[in-house]
Amino acid sequence: MNFGEGLTPEAIAFGLFTLLTLGGAFGVVTTRNLVRGAIWLIVSLFGIAGFFVLLSAPFLASVQVLVYIGAIGILFSFAVMLTRGMTNLKERFNSQWWLAALAAVIAFMLLMVGVIIPVFGNTGAPVSDQVQTTVDLGVALVSGNQYVLPFEVASLLLTAAMIGAIVIAREDD
Amino acid sequence: MQCDNIINTLAPCLVQSGWNGDLANFISIFLGVVLVATFPLLVTIGLIWFERKFAARIQDRMGPNRVGPFGLLQPFADVIKLLGKENITPAGADKVIYNIAPPLMVMSVLLIWAVIPLTPIHVGMDLEIGALYFVSVASFGTLAVIFASWSSNNKYALLGAFRVVAQLISYEIPLAFALLVPVLLAGSMSLVDITNAQAGMWFVFMAPLSALLFFVSSQAETGRGPFDLLEAESELVAGFNIEYSGMKFALFFAGEFMHVFTNGVLMAVLFTGGYIGIGGIENSIPLLGLVFLLLKAFVWYLLALLVRNALPRVRIDQLMNFNWKFLVPVSIVNLVMMAFLFKVVQELGLAPAPGLENDFVANIPQTLVLFAGNVVLGLLILSVVRQNFRRERLEESAKSAIVPVGAGD
Amino acid sequence: MEILNQWAFIGIFFVLAPILPAVPIILAGVISPKKPNAIKQSTYECGVETVGDTWVQFKMQYYLYGLIFLIFDVEMVFLFPWALAYKQLDFAAFLAGLLFIFLLSDALVYAWRKKVLEWV
Numbered sequence: 001m002n003f004g005e006g007l008t009p010e011a012i013a014f015g016l017f018t019l020l021t022l023g024g025a026f027g028v029v030t031t032r033n034l035v036r037g038a039i040w041l042i043v044s045l046f047g048i049a050g051f052f053v054l055l056s057a058p059f060l061a062s063v064q065v066l067v068y069i070g071a072i073g074i075l076f077s078f079a080v081m082l083t084r085g086m087t088n089l090k091e092r093f094n095s096q097w098w099l100a101a102l103a104a105v106i107a108f109m110l111l112m113v114g115v116i117i118p119v120f121g122n123t124g125a126p127v128s129d130q131v132q133t134t135v136d137l138g139v140a141l142v143s144g145n146q147y148v149l150p151f152e153v154a155s156l157l158l159t160a161a162m163i164g165a166i167v168i169a170r171e172d173d
Numbered sequence: 174m175q176c177d178n179i180i181n182t183l184a185p186c187l188v189q190s191g192w193n194g195d196l197a198n199f200i201s202i203f204l205g206v207v208l209v210a211t212f213p214l215l216v217t218i219g220l221i222w223f224e225r226k227f228a229a230r231i232q233d234r235m236g237p238n239r240v241g242p243f244g245l246l247q248p249f250a251d252v253i254k255l256l257g258k259e260n261i262t263p264a265g266a267d268k269v270i271y272n273i274a275p276p277l278m279v280m281s282v283l284l285i286w287a288v289i290p291l292t293p294i295h296v297g298m299d300l301e302i303g304a305l306y307f308v309s310v311a312s313f314g315t316l317a318v319i320f321a322s323w324s325s326n327n328k329y330a331l332l333g334a335f336r337v338v339a340q341l342i343s344y345e346i347p348l349a350f351a352l353l354v355p356v357l358l359a360g361s362m363s364l365v366d367i368t369n370a371q372a373g374m375w376f377v378f379m380a381p382l383s384a385l386l387f388f389v390s391s392q393a394e395t396g397r398g399p400f401d402l403l404e405a406e407s408e409l410v411a412g413f414n415i416e417y418s419g420m421k422f423a424l425f426f427a428g429e430f431m432h433v434f435t436n437g438v439l440m441a442v443l444f445t446g447g448y449i450g451i452g453g454i455e456n457s458i459p460l461l462g463l464v465f466l467l468l469k470a471f472v473w474y475l476l477a478l479l480v481r482n483a484l485p486r487v488r489i490d491q492l493m494n495f496n497w498k499f500l501v502p503v504s505i506v507n508l509v510m511m512a513f514l515f516k517v518v519q520e521l522g523l524a525p526a527p528g529l530e531n532d533f534v535a536n537i538p539q540t541l542v543l544f545a546g547n548v549v550l551g552l553l554i555l556s557v558v559r560q561n562f563r564r565e566r567l568e569e570s571a572k573s574a575i576v577p578v579g580a581g582d
Numbered sequence: 583m584e585i586l587n588q589w590a591f592i593g594i595f596f597v598l599a600p601i602l603p604a605v606p607i608i609l610a611g612v613i614s615p616k617k618p619n620a621i622k623q624s625t626y627e628c629g630v631e632t633v634g635d636t637w638v639q640f641k642m643q644y645y646l647y648g649l650i651f652l653i654f655d656v657e658m659v660f661l662f663p664w665a666l667a668y669k670q671l672d673f674a675a676f677l678a679g680l681l682f683i684f685l686l687s688d689a690l691v692y693a694w695r696k697k698v699l700e701w702v
Contacts, residue, residue, distance in 0.1 A: 009195075013593070035323050039270065042316065053589050062305040063659050070312025070345075071652040074338060077319050078648050081331070134302060134362070138667025141660065142678040151678065154660060155685040162653045162689040166698050169646050199590070206594045210602055256610045264623040272607070279603035287595045298591040305662055327625050335644050342651040349658045353665045360669035362662065415626055420610040424603050490701035493647075497690075497699040501654075505687055508661075509680060512668065516676045519669075 014054060020047030034080040042073040059134040206287075209297045213286050217431045221248045224430065224478060231482045251423075258419030266416065267324040274321035275417065275424035281313035282432045289438055290365045292448050292462035293455055303364040304356050307439065308349055311394065314428070315341045318413050321425075325416035333412035336402055336489060343496045344393040344400075347386050350504035354383035354511050355443045368447035373525065374536035377444040379543040382507050382551060384444040390500060391436040392477055393492075395429060399484040400492060434474050441469035503554055507547075514546045646698050650690075657686050 024044025031037045045068040052061035140146045222237065222245060229236025237244030262268060288303040290296040300306050315338055322334030356362050358379060359370035370376075377384045393400040402412075414425045441447055446469070448455050448462030455462035487495070518524050518539050525535035664679050693699055 009590075036267075036270075039320070053592075058300065058302050058589075059305070059663070062302045062309045065309040066305065066312065067652075067655050067659060070309060070315065071342070071648075071655040074312075074315055074319065074342060075645070075648045075652055077323070078335075078338075078645050081323070081335075082642070082645055134663055135360075135667045135670075138663030138665070139671065141663055142667075142671060142675040144674065148678050151660065152681055152685070155657070155682040158653050158656055159685050159689040162650060163692055165649045166646065166693055166696055169642055169649070170696065170698070202590050203594055206591060206598050210595060210598055214602065252606070256606065257614055258610065259614050259616065260611050261618070261622055263625055264620070265625065273600075275607065276600040276603040280599040283599040283602070284595060287592055297595070298589075300592070308658075329626075339644055339647045343647060346651065346654045349654075353658075353661055356662065357665040357668045360666065362666055419614065420607050424607065427603070493699070493701045498694065501690065502687075505683060505690075509683060512665075512676055512679060515668070516673055520673065 010054060013050070017047045017050035017054065020044065020050065022047075035077065038073065038076040038080055041076065042069050045069055045073065059137065205297065209286055209291075210283055213283060213431055213435065214427075216434060217427055218248045218252075220430050220434055220474075221251075221427075227475075227478050228482050255420045255423045260420075261418050263325055263327070263416045265326040267326070270320045270324035271416075272421070274317045274324065275421040275428075277313055277320065278317035278425055278428040279431070281310055281317060282428050282435050284310040284313070285435050285439070288364055289442060290368050290447055291466060292459040294459045295463070296365055299363055299365045302362045304352055304362040304367070304443075308345070308352065311345070314432075321417065322413040327416050330413050330415045333415070337396065337413055340396070340400065340402060340492060340496075341394060343493060344390040344500070347496065347500040347504040348390040348394060350501070350508050351383045351386035351390065352443070353508055354380045357508075357512060357515060364442050364447075368442055368449060370530070371446040372449055372453075372531040373529075373533050374540050375444060375446045379540050380444070380507075380511060380547065381544065382503075382547045383511065384440070386500065386504050386507065387443065388436075388440060388473070388476070390496075391439065392480060393496070395432045395436060395477075397429070397433060397477065398481040399487050401481075401486055402489055402492060433477050434470065437470035437472075437474035437477065438466065440473040441466055445469045445473075499558075506554075507550065510546055510550055511543070514543055518542050643701070650693060650698070653686070653689065657682075 021044050024040045024042075024047060027040030028037045028044065031040060045064065049061045049064040049069075052058070052064055141151045142148050225247070226236040226244070237247035240246040240250045262271060285307045287297040288300045288306055290299070318334050318337050318341070322330040355367050355376050358376055359367040361367060361370070367376075396402070414422060417425065448466045450461060450465040455465060523538040523542060525532060525539065529535035660682065661679070664675070664682075668675065668679075
């Protein structure tokens, strides 16, 4: 495997993951079957886990699989299966498609201007040289002068989310 | 060039004989993957025979005894039979997803083997986040269940799958909480580091409750008895795999058999020292490490089989209550207690001094404190449970006392 | 290159892991007889004709379990780094972790008291 200049294994892997992510996303918006849509979404999310690996953030990659595929993917399938009669859509587009398209385009533009353009191009050293380990993350999460407050607030937020979900989901009382 | 580790030495060998470096590298990694991935599959064939024989003995039967000596060739005969079975895809099935589900099930178990340290020098990949990795890939198994049931277009399958998925995701919580304890004790998520941290003392002595919690919830994760509601024949016909037959059906079961043994291996790695044998002998003869690992795994596997065959199936409400009202709270309290005691041990200087972590004697004070904590917590839990049941019984008898005899029910 | 070499093993494993079990299925597909008929391919419901759609409405219960699981799963994401670094942290870290777990246990207690955990 003698790759040309620029066509490194990383580039190939990046291309593969891009294909998974974008292909999955394309599948989500084009399929008429909601369960299949959920499955395409899982494919797309898996591609993103691959990106995290390429960014040498294995912890985040693992979290991506654990939370997004393991929990959110399953929750989506549950939600789809709970909505009767919605699994097979007759129309591919509903009447508000242009509104959704406009919103998507604007969001993408904002993302381009705000996030992608400032860091586009060769930014110098590869990430892997100064990687922060997961242990550092753990230390940062609980050390008093770093993220201990967000850490506790996250817990509070999760509690609130769970209580909110229970209140909404329970119809009686 | 020493040939003690073929995976590491193959690539340089190939380069020496004039191969391209990248290609040689790829081939050596590829061969490593094939080795690591086929090993559990081959072990499973033997396990199928063993488990059938074991279950038969418990149920006072002979078990397979026709094909080959002691029926040893039975699994192979079964494979040949299954290969000749017609592929039936139910009408109205989503063909693609229907066919993806069985390999996905096996894959979810197979992937765990990528991070398991087989011997001191042979490990598929020493992943920095190994412990989290195997919890993550296990979620593919849950997905396989959803895929299988949804694509078969059968009410029973869907009904069964909902139950199974509820069971699988519920028991993942105590599993993860129990898993946090070895991570905390070893200070690493890498399975190699966790194994090496047990060179002085196995974690099962420091954290027996966590080991028990992990064992019970992993038993539920495999869908084995007493938690085998996956295939509650009496109520759900067969469960999520009802529309599967032939080889595809067999793959679901191969996945289950493999999962049980893989759980044994995980128990061995996380709690009973993995490849670590007696007196560091595995460091001079690495392959002995694999023997130790498999022996330990086999003991846990036997225990799982015994539990499966000896206990009756629980009801679905009992299953969910047992998890949410017993295992989850207990695992949370257990984690907090272990964290507290571990810090106390450190502050009091009872932890082994730096450099002495692998010494058995240096580990004793720490282990005694942690073990005592576990025993106290265990007794506490038992007394709470007992009080609860006693109160329930009293309420029951109070209720039945009011109702006059013969008033009908 | 460094990252990829390290992860190539997992990458190839992810590709190979579904292929290995797929081999017997494909093999069976090649050599097994193919004689499909309508009865054979009908939905298996113990010989009874299928009534209505497969898509029966499911209980909300399942979704709630899923939600609670999701919350705990996200909690794991925070607790794993905490447990990982625990050895080198001071006693305050234990208190921080304790508070974190305590706050989430609240949610579990709430769900318990609201009888969400009852199987109906």
